[in-house]
Amino acid sequence: MKKLYVAFSACAFLILSFTQMVRAWQAEVEVVSRTGKIPKNFKTYSLFLVCNPQWLAPEKSEGLYELYKQFENFGRTIGDDNAAVWFWKTQQRAHDPTLAKNVDVERSVRFCQTWKLKPSEGPHVVVTTVYPDESSLSSGLPKGSAVYGLGNMSPTEISGLLTKLTDELIEKGRVESPAATAAAPLALWVRLLDATQRTINSFGCSWTFKIEAGPVNADLHACKAE
Amino acid sequence: MVIRKWHPGKLIILWAWGGVAVALALTSFLSSPVRDAPAQHLVELVFVLLALFALSGITWHWLGGRESAGE
Numbered sequence A: 001m002k003k004l005y006v007a008f009s010a011c012a013f014l015i016l017s018f019t020q021m022v023r024a025w026q027a028e029v030e031v032v033s034r035t036g037k038i039p040k041n042f043k044t045y046s047l048f049l050v051c052n053p054q055w056l057a058p059e060k061s062e063g064l065y066e067l068y069k070q071f072e073n074f075g076r077t078i079g080d081d082n083a084a085v086w087f088w089k090t091q092q093r094a095h096d097p098t099l100a101k102n103v104d105v106e107r108s109v110r111f112c113q114t115w116k117l118k119p120s121e122g123p124h125v126v127v128t129t130v131y132p133d134e135s136s137l138s139s140g141l142p143k144g145s146a147v148y149g150l151g152n153m154s155p156t157e158i159s160g161l162l163t164k165l166t167d168e169l170i171e172k173g174r175v176e177s178p179a180a181t182a183a184a185p186l187a188l189w190v191r192l193l194d195a196t197q198r199t200i201n202s203f204g205c206s207w208t209f210k211i212e213a214g215p216v217n218a219d220l221h222a223c224k225a226e
Numbered sequence B: 001m002v003i004r005k006w007h008p009g010k011l012i013i014l015w016a017w018g019g020v021a022v023a024l025a026l027t028s029f030l031s032s033p034v035r036d037a038p039a040q041h042l043v044e045l046v047f048v049l050l051a052l053f054a055l056s057g058i059t060w061h062w063l064g065g066r067e068s069a070g071e
Helices: A002-027 A058-077 A105-114 A134-139 A155-171 A178-183 A188-204 B008-031 B038-062
Strands: A030-032 A044-049 A082-087 A124-128 A146-149 A208-213 A216-221 B002-006 B064-068
Touching: A044 A058, A044 A105, A044 A155, A058 A082, A058 A155, A105 A134, A124 A155, A146 A155, A188 B008, A188 B038, B008 B038, B038 B064
Parallel strands: A030 A082, A044 A082
Antiparallel strands: A044 A124, A124 A146, A208 A216, B002 B064
16 A cells, blocks of 8 residues: 555656646747647747848857847746747757758748748747747738848847847737738828827928118028928 | 006016926927827827917916006
């Protein structure tokens, strides 16, 4: 009977340890190997896609690793319900001069091609609530996906963007598409206020003030001539 | 005969300070796009309008009055 208790305790301990390991693994970036599949059952999927050839040069390895570390921190802070996915060919090593070769570009390129992402604007971060099924990529970029091109951003700007995405994922559980946000109609009172501002501005440019007092002449224009 | 009299010194002081406050608020209202911070712009415009109404009210009520010509 005592042996049974010991065996039961050992099983319970193993199960508990395993679930904790899985939770810890889920909390960080999902490093997807060449043949590995993107894990399922997450509320959102943030994919890091490297399609820009400039980022694959050996001298970019250091920058790429910094980018990976930033993305890893992002993956650790977005919670267990959200997955951050980075495609490597094999397990990466820090400060490896051949690190760029280790990025699974071919896989990223498949996403970039079918989702019509411009490589020169990359690398891209795509946040979607729909599972990015690689077997049915041809159906296009899922609706409501948010796409961010990091190509022209400084490390500080990228860090700021990832912080903003973390805020949105934690607060709302999703990320608003930048295009959708830009196209969102403004409230009536905001449009009225905008019109008021434009009217005052145009009125402000239509007058000039002249003083002619003998030897002193002043000519005041409201707006600078184009 | 009753005529309206004004207090020029007080008028100048009141409208000088009021004008500066209104000009600052109006400059702030006009200097950035409304959609960047709509609520802030609304507060600035309302302040400009209320300040002008308040200055006019104070001027009419307390800085002028009907007095007979003999006084």
